[in-house]
Amino acid sequence: MLRPFALPLGMCWLLAMLVAVPSPLSAQPGQTGISLGSAWYPEQWPESRWDADLELMEKAHMNVVRVGEFAWSTEEPSEGHYDFGWLERAIALAAKHHIAVVLATPTDAPPAWLTSKYPDTLGTDADGHRREHGNRRQFSYSSPQYRSFCREIVAQLARRFGHNPNVIGWQIDNEYTDESFDAATRVQFQQFLRAKYKTLDNLNRHWATAYWSQTYTAWDQIPMESTHGNPGLLLDHKHFVTQMWRSFQQNQIDVLRPLILPTQFITTNIGGLAWSDNWDHYRITEDLSLASWDDYVGQGHLNVARNAMLNDFVRGWKRQNFWIMETEPGSVNWAPVNNALDRGETRALAWQTVGHGADAVLYWQWRSALGGQEQYHGAIVGPDGTPLPIYTEIEQLGKDFAAANPALKGTSPKSDVAMLFTYDSRWAIDFQQHSKLYDQQQVLLDFYSPLESIAQSVDVVEATAPLDSYKLVVAPSLNVIPQALADHLLAYVRAGGHLILGPRSGMKDEYNALNTERQPGPLVPALGGRVEQYYALEGSIPVGDGTALIWAEQLSASNPATTVELRYGKSNGWLDGQPAMLTRALGKGSITYLGTLPDAALMHSLMETAATNAGVHAAFGPVPAEVEVCRRVGRDRVVYIVINHGRSPAHVNFPGRMHDALTNKDLTTVELPAQGVAVLVAEGR
Numbered sequence: 001m002l003r004p005f006a007l008p009l010g011m012c013w014l015l016a017m018l019v020a021v022p023s024p025l026s027a028q029p030g031q032t033g034i035s036l037g038s039a040w041y042p043e044q045w046p047e048s049r050w051d052a053d054l055e056l057m058e059k060a061h062m063n064v065v066r067v068g069e070f071a072w073s074t075e076e077p078s079e080g081h082y083d084f085g086w087l088e089r090a091i092a093l094a095a096k097h098h099i100a101v102v103l104a105t106p107t108d109a110p111p112a113w114l115t116s117k118y119p120d121t122l123g124t125d126a127d128g129h130r131r132e133h134g135n136r137r138q139f140s141y142s143s144p145q146y147r148s149f150c151r152e153i154v155a156q157l158a159r160r161f162g163h164n165p166n167v168i169g170w171q172i173d174n175e176y177t178d179e180s181f182d183a184a185t186r187v188q189f190q191q192f193l194r195a196k197y198k199t200l201d202n203l204n205r206h207w208a209t210a211y212w213s214q215t216y217t218a219w220d221q222i223p224m225e226s227t228h229g230n231p232g233l234l235l236d237h238k239h240f241v242t243q244m245w246r247s248f249q250q251n252q253i254d255v256l257r258p259l260i261l262p263t264q265f266i267t268t269n270i271g272g273l274a275w276s277d278n279w280d281h282y283r284i285t286e287d288l289s290l291a292s293w294d295d296y297v298g299q300g301h302l303n304v305a306r307n308a309m310l311n312d313f314v315r316g317w318k319r320q321n322f323w324i325m326e327t328e329p330g331s332v333n334w335a336p337v338n339n340a341l342d343r344g345e346t347r348a349l350a351w352q353t354v355g356h357g358a359d360a361v362l363y364w365q366w367r368s369a370l371g372g373q374e375q376y377h378g379a380i381v382g383p384d385g386t387p388l389p390i391y392t393e394i395e396q397l398g399k400d401f402a403a404a405n406p407a408l409k410g411t412s413p414k415s416d417v418a419m420l421f422t423y424d425s426r427w428a429i430d431f432q433q434h435s436k437l438y439d440q441q442q443v444l445l446d447f448y449s450p451l452e453s454i455a456q457s458v459d460v461v462e463a464t465a466p467l468d469s470y471k472l473v474v475a476p477s478l479n480v481i482p483q484a485l486a487d488h489l490l491a492y493v494r495a496g497g498h499l500i501l502g503p504r505s506g507m508k509d510e511y512n513a514l515n516t517e518r519q520p521g522p523l524v525p526a527l528g529g530r531v532e533q534y535y536a537l538e539g540s541i542p543v544g545d546g547t548a549l550i551w552a553e554q555l556s557a558s559n560p561a562t563t564v565e566l567r568y569g570k571s572n573g574w575l576d577g578q579p580a581m582l583t584r585a586l587g588k589g590s591i592t593y594l595g596t597l598p599d600a601a602l603m604h605s606l607m608e609t610a611a612t613n614a615g616v617h618a619a620f621g622p623v624p625a626e627v628e629v630c631r632r633v634g635r636d637r638v639v640y641i642v643i644n645h646g647r648s649p650a651h652v653n654f655p656g657r658m659h660d661a662l663t664n665k666d667l668t669t670v671e672l673p674a675q676g677v678a679v680l681v682a683e684g685r
């Protein structure tokens with residue numbers, strides 16, 4: 001509940017600002033508010049230049065730099081000969097400018113002396129081609145020899161900088177990406193399977209290898225496939241890749257932890273625009289103190305709903321605030337057309353990430369290297385070392401953060417609605433998409449967009465996460481539902497939760513085999529209904545008052561307590577008049593199955609009804625179409641970040657009087673310019 005202020009809002013705020021002493025960055029992310037910074041590569045520049053760079057950063061209110069991630073050949077110019085003096089001086093100079101350091105381990109880019117002397121450390125692509133020096137990520141993630149080199153360089157760094165007060169955290173490697181398909185890795189895959197299945201009979205049964213004479217009689221017969229092959233094998237390969245990256249990471253955590261200050265965090269910057277599916281992001285981030293990711297737009301402009309969802313998805317990995325370890329200072333170099341974001345859009349993007357739980361925003365990169373593969377990438381200063389036009393916008397953001405930090409520190413998003421995700425389900429569907437139109441990010445977004453506009457805050461979490469704090473839980477395509485997950489979901493429903501399952505749910509068991517109950521598998525009895533048949537659609541078909549797209553499942557109810565909420569109209573004969581959505585009240589809650597992807601208007605009305613029934617309301621209240629409201633909640637205050645993503649001004653009315661931390665005014669309404677932002681503070685909860 002918001003409560004009226006005893007003092008005029010502005011005065012409260014003035015007091016808060018006065019007592020907020022400018023402090024060095026805390027190692028506890030978020031405790032001092034939002035940090036601003038960039039990736040900085042001092043090893044690429046003469047030392048005489050560093051002070052000017054840091055001076056410009058400080059002037060833009062930056063307070064963090066990430067250094068060192070590709071600096072192995074500078075840190076260890078020849079085997080066993082280390083040179084960290086330059087790094088120590090760079091960190092000390094940053095401290096002089098009140099800029100804290102995230103120190104990255106350099107293991108994404110092994111030096112040439114290493115890979116040429118020890119070629120077994122090189123990785124092999126899926127087509128059998130052994131990688132070479134000259135790019136990054138050429139190593140084999142499973143090579144014991146490579147891991148031993150990683151341990152050594154990380155230990156050297158940790159001994160030297162693990163107690164440096166200006167190092168606030170560590171980033172391991174950079175964007176874990178490429179697995180390896182060399183013979184030694186395949187042996188490790190076979191050992192992984194042996195440890196999991198114990199006997200070949202067991203493996204053969206779960207993978208149904210009688211099909212196409214795939215039965216294995218020795219472990220070393222098992223191939224290593226990543227795209228085509230037995231669905232059980234493909235899923236296990238994903239689990240294997242996850243385990244390999246996890247142990248690659250743990251190899252470095254084990255070295256770091258005993259040698260560094262307990263206050264220094266350990267993270268890794270996750271790439272692939274958060275959506276890459278090489279490995280399970282929940283498992284990888286489980287071992288880190290903090291999740292961080294690289295949020296790029298690429299071609300075009302900010303897709304507001306998608307970027308909101310992706311940031312919520314990232315927040316769900318550890319179910320806590322996170323860092324934007326890299327984002328573009330206006331443009332990238334790797335999209336088909338590397339257009340620039342409009343003036344104001346870079347700032348709006350940054351505020352959006354903060355609204356969804358980012359506690360730091362770092363740009364990639366400060367200044368482009370004069371050579372190297374990324375000469376065209378966006379940067380903050382030019383090749384001459386003076387500010388590019390984007391500098392002023394980032395400087396503005398620095399001022400914003402400084403003004404809003406007293407309000408934002410210690411806050412995080414809080415939602416009554418959760419969407420559920422598992423990598424097993426994602427993989428199981430993508431191995432056999434059945435319709436190339438079934439794009440899982442888009443399906444997630446189809447459900448997310450109405451929910452986000454209705455509730456103004458949505459969590460995206462792993463399906464096994466605790467659910468009791470949510471009023472409404474929506475699982476768009478939960479394809480793999482083992483019994484334990486079914487029990488977890490049912491416990492939520494019985495205790496009063498409202499669960500909506502989307503199409504393709506409950507088709508597979510944990511070995512990626514078809515379950516025999518039909519969909520939604522172990523939840524069929526609870527739903528009192530099931531999927532009779534699924535159909536990939538060539539075009540749209542009628543359903544309820546709208547249309548269904550891409551996918552349609554013919555449902556049936558078997559329990560008198562199960563009601564049909566939606567039916568298909570006339571289409572392929574099989575679906576005509578058949579149920580498209582079932583619901584059943586169960587315990588204190590309800591379970592619903594929606595077997596299709598309705599058009600946006602129908603989806604909105606279905607989600608609105610579900611939200612109303614579950615008691616979910618907009619956190620802030622109505623806002624114009626292009627305005628986004630994000631909410632961060634603290635112990636004694638609620639902060640609304642209101643962003644006009646439109647290209648014309650928008651008028652926003654507040655649900656009560658609030659203090660805008662950016663303009664330092666008490667307001668009940670605001671006229672936001674195009675790309676404008678307000679950070680509204682209300683005391684109480």
Ligand code: GAL
Nearest residue numbers: 174175271294332333364377
């Ligand atoms: C990231 C990577 C950076 C840089 C950047 C360019 O994926 O981590 O090192 O290459 O892309 O957009």
